[in-house]
Amino acid sequence: MARTIPHRELRNNSGAVLRDVQAGETVYVSNNGEVVAVLIPPPRGADASLRIRRATIRGGFADLERVQIAEPVRNVLDELRGDR
Numbered sequence: 001m002a003r004t005i006p007h008r009e010l011r012n013n014s015g016a017v018l019r020d021v022q023a024g025e026t027v028y029v030s031n032n033g034e035v036v037a038v039l040i041p042p043p044r045g046a047d048a049s050l051r052i053r054r055a056t057i058r059g060g061f062a063d064l065e066r067v068q069i070a071e072p073v074r075n076v077l078d079e080l081r082g083d084r
Contacts (some may be wrong), residue, residue: 002026004035 003025010017010029021027021039029037042050069076 002028004028004030007031007036 005017005027007029010027017027017039021041024041026041027039028035029039
């Protein structure tokens with residue numbers, strides 16, 4: 001049995017949705033009324049295999065310049081928060 005849910009429901013109830021998929025349900029995820037993803041349970045059994053591929057796009061965070069600050073981050077955050 002399959003159902004369609006908006007992406008917001010997946011975001012807000014991801015645990016419940018994934019439990020339903022784990023139990024065997026197929027879930028179609030829509031964005032603005034258009035189905036953009038399908039969540040299906042993984043194949044089961046000894047001969048089941050999943051196709052796994054490595055990510056091709058890297059975040060590039062290693063290339064960012066490191067910044068050193070003279071005071072603890074807590075002090076900077078407290079100053080930014082002001083008189084909340």
